Amino acid sequence: MAVQVEHLWKTFQIPHERRTTLFENLVGLMKPKQYETFTVLNDVSFEVEKGECVGIIGDNGSGKSTLLKIVANILRPSRGTVKVKGKMTPFLELGVGFQPELTVRENIGVYGTVMGLSRKEIKRGIDEVIEFAGLEKFEDTKLKNLSSGMQVRLAFSTAIQTDPDVLLVDEVLAVGDMDFQQKCFEVFNRYRKEGVTILFVSHDLNSVRRFCDKTLMLESGQRTDFGDTNEVIDRYIYKIEKNKPNDKDISENEPAQEKKSRWGNNKIEITGVKFIDKNGNENSNFAFGDPITIRIFYESHEEVSHPVFGIVFYNQDTYCYGTTTEFKGYDTRAVCGRGYVDFKAKRLQLIGGKFDVTVAIASSDYSTTYDWHDRLYSFNIHNPTRDLGLFSLDCSWSGSKDA
Amino acid sequence: MLLVLYFVFSNLMRVQVEHYQLFLLIGIILWNFLSRGTSMGISSIMGKPSLVQKVYFPRDILVISTCITALMMTMLEFVVFIIFMMIFRVLPGWTIAYFPIIFMFEFAMILGISLSLSALNVYFRDVQFIWAVVLQAGFFATPILYPITIFPENVRWIVMLNPMARVIAILRDCTLYRIAPEPMSVVYLAMSSLVVLLIGYFIFDRLEPRFAEAI
Numbered sequence: 320m321a322v323q324v325e326h327l328w329k330t331f332q333i334p335h336e337r338r339t340t341l342f343e344n345l346v347g348l349m350k351p352k353q354y355e356t357f358t359v360l361n362d363v364s365f366e367v368e369k370g371e372c373v374g375i376i377g378d379n380g381s382g383k384s385t386l387l388k389i390v391a392n393i394l395r396p397s398r399g400t401v402k403v404k405g406k407m408t409p410f411l412e413l414g415v416g417f418q419p420e421l422t423v424r425e426n427i428g429v430y431g432t433v434m435g436l437s438r439k440e441i442k443r444g445i446d447e448v449i450e451f452a453g454l455e456k457f458e459d460t461k462l463k464n465l466s467s468g469m470q471v472r473l474a475f476s477t478a479i480q481t482d483p484d485v486l487l488v489d490e491v492l493a494v495g496d497m498d499f500q501q502k503c504f505e506v507f508n509r510y511r512k513e514g515v516t517i518l519f520v521s522h523d524l525n526s527v528r529r530f531c532d533k534t535l536m537l538e539s540g541q542r543t544d545f546g547d548t549n550e551v552i553d554r555y556i557y558k559i560e561k562n563k564p565n566d567k568d569i570s571e572n573e574p575a576q577e578k579k580s581r582w583g584n585n586k587i588e589i590t591g592v593k594f595i596d597k598n599g600n601e602n603s604n605f606a607f608g609d610p611i612t613i614r615i616f617y618e619s620h621e622e623v624s625h626p627v628f629g630i631v632f633y634n635q636d637t638y639c640y641g642t643t644t645e646f647k648g649y650d651t652r653a654v655c656g657r658g659y660v661d662f663k664a665k666r667l668q669l670i671g672g673k674f675d676v677t678v679a680i681a682s683s684d685y686s687t688t689y690d691w692h693d694r695l696y697s698f699n700i701h702n703p704t705r706d707l708g709l710f711s712l713d714c715s716w717s718g719s720k721d722a
Numbered sequence: 723m724l725l726v727l728y729f730v731f732s733n734l735m736r737v738q739v740e741h742y743q744l745f746l747l748i749g750i751i752l753w754n755f756l757s758r759g760t761s762m763g764i765s766s767i768m769g770k771p772s773l774v775q776k777v778y779f780p781r782d783i784l785v786i787s788t789c790i791t792a793l794m795m796t797m798l799e800f801v802v803f804i805i806f807m808m809i810f811r812v813l814p815g816w817t818i819a820y821f822p823i824i825f826m827f828e829f830a831m832i833l834g835i836s837l838s839l840s841a842l843n844v845y846f847r848d849v850q851f852i853w854a855v856v857l858q859a860g861f862f863a864t865p866i867l868y869p870i871t872i873f874p875e876n877v878r879w880i881v882m883l884n885p886m887a888r889v890i891a892i893l894r895d896c897t898l899y900r901i902a903p904e905p906m907s908v909v910y911l912a913m914s915s916l917v918v919l920l921i922g923y924f925i926f927d928r929l930e931p932r933f934a935e936a937i
Contacts, residue, residue: 331935340848388934392778395931415776433777 320404321485321516322367322390327399329360329385329540359385360396361540367533369404369484370514372507374521374531374548376555381537383520387411387489390518405484405516408434412489413474419463423454423473426462430477444480451502452476472499479506486510489520504529524552528703556604556701557596583690587623587654587680591616592696603698605667607711611698613662615678617690622655625683630662633675633694634709640669645683668710671702731867739869741812741898744803748897749866749890751799756832756886757857759792763836764843764850771937781930782923785840789833807897815900821893824908827915828889834915834922841929844936866890885914 334354359382367373375383388394390401391409416433417426427448431441449458452472457465465473488507507530510517521527527534527548534551536544544551595612596602605611615628628651631641644651644660651660675694681687704711728746739745766788767774767781774781807814843849864887870878881887888911895901 339846341846341852342848344846393775393934409777412776415772433773433779435779 320366320402321369321371322404322518323400323402324366324386324390325364325400325402327360327363327386327389327401328358328397329382329389329394330397331357331359333357359540360389362399363537363540363542364399365535365542365545367516367518369516370511371533372511372517372519372531374519374527374534375537376521376524376527376534376552377537380539382540383537384411384489386537387487387518387520391487403485406435406482407485407487408478408481408483409487410478410489411487413471413478417462417470417474420461422459422461423449423465424458426473427477430474431480434478434481436480440480448473448476448480451479468499475499475503483510483515485516485518487518490522524555524701525703525705528552552703553606556606557598557600557602580693580695581691582693583680583688585690586621586687587617587619587626587689589615589678589680589690589692590618590657592676592678592692594696594698605698605700607670607700607702607704608666608668611664611667613676613678614659615662616657616659617654617680618657619654622653623682623689624653626651626654626689627681627683627685628660628662629677629679629681631677631679632669633677634669634672637709639674639709641677667700668713669700670704670706670708670711671700673697673699727867741810744806744810744812744898745869745894746867747803747806748894751796751803752828752890752893753861753864753866753886754799755792755796755828757861758795759789759829759832760835760839760853761850761857762788762792763832764839764853766836767840767844767933768847768937774937775934781933782837782926785836785926786833789829789836792832793829812898814897817896817900817902820896820903820908824889824892824896824903824911827911828886830915830919831885834918834920837919837922838925841926841933844933845929860884860886864890885911885918 332354333356363382363386365373375386377383385394387409388411389396390403391407391411392401393409393411414430416429418429421429424445427445428441431444432438436444449455452469452475454465454469454473457469462470462473504526507517507519511530517531519527519531531548533546534544534548535542536551536555544554593601593614593616594603594605595614596605597609613630615630619626627643627645629641629643632639649660674697676696676698677692677694678696679691680689681691682689727750728743731742731746763785766784770784773779773784839849839853863881864884865872865881870881870887870891873881882891888907892903892907892911895903
């Protein structure tokens, strides 16, 4: 067991009036102190085995960073215990203690000391640090003259000189360019191979997926899930909807907005649109590559023969894809009363982001619009791959030496 | 500073003390050690919010290191003092052996005060201003500019309750006048500096856990 957290509680007191001086405190003795308590961590327990890499995910303000700070011993728990075995290195923020007036070399010394390196280790590692950071030309430049990217590289290169048993990482990878991020990943992979236990806080679900064996999910201070990374992240993505039942109501009846973004002669009305995920539940968050079903409910006031249902996907203002029942050869026959049609995609090939959806019903020759809902609906896609762009092609790479 | 005080006190107030220049100088150096050490120490935690909030290490290191900085600055001042002693041809006797011991007591006291005040200063930001006033008052309440003999015999013991008064009196006696301190005096100093240090550590230890939140 490398890290053991048991029934951890953390509450902050938020006083209504802040008393920071002795004088204010003396005057304040007359009045009772008023404050609200704010529970950040609510009975969190988990265990991390040696050599495991555990991701911690959750929305903003769910207590991820507080948890890490408590494990790092910077904040103390209100109740509960934290046990860490072995030497711990927190990467909570890079570049703590950097002095802008000192040179790069001197700062490596300063920062190395802050990170808990001995003088000998710093002396031994200093050239390696400079080389890794790519700052050979600047080793005697004052730190203030370096670009912020260089400073981050320098901090990271110094920090990885430590030889920890437990590593705490908080969003460090968010800074820096692609190249640098790649370097970070390589280093963390090396650490993993060496059997270092890693706690990794991130909003970037993809890097958590790539790295972590297990994932802890926090929601307003409570542990809602802990287990295999892929399962937890899947549940996280597909669960967001459940906690916000109001979203769906809004998107189904938005009378105020519908006036402008909705038109047609209402011969057939679209009464609702549902996005259905692979588990058959209604949802607005999907993972790339998963199947999606879009169900369009309608109500027809009189019999209409062969109406055409259409659907268009937008990403911001980019028109991504559009099709209709007629294009796909589906015959709607005669329509009367209530019913629905399903748009099914086996693999969602759109890549990460928010997609707006237009649905419409028109007459068979497209001359009359019965009902047009212009971008009234939307869903989100989470992309676990590293592909870029709007959509992906079903593709692979191969090569040959003789040309 | 020294010159002004020297002229004012030796001419106007007619203080009759042998080697008054050195008497004054050693008193001021020792008092400066206290005031510099504690006023630097008091803001040692508040002055480094990033270190306290971002990495963990035993926080008393911050206080101890600033106190040691003050110690080294005072050492340099003593180099100047030795030069003055040579100029005025004052040679210390064997009693100088007491010097390091008493000096360490003063350092322990400074450390104790700094620890407790720096911790309190995190929660009550005006502690440092209050302490500045206390120091100012202490400067005149302690026999630095004047000898203890200006007080009537029966109130001297009250003045000597102040450990700093004792530190300065003993160190003057043993460096300038070759007088060994009374054992009771040394014991009193040892006890009081130990108590100050322990109370300081106790307060610091109690307040330390919430530093990162309150800073």
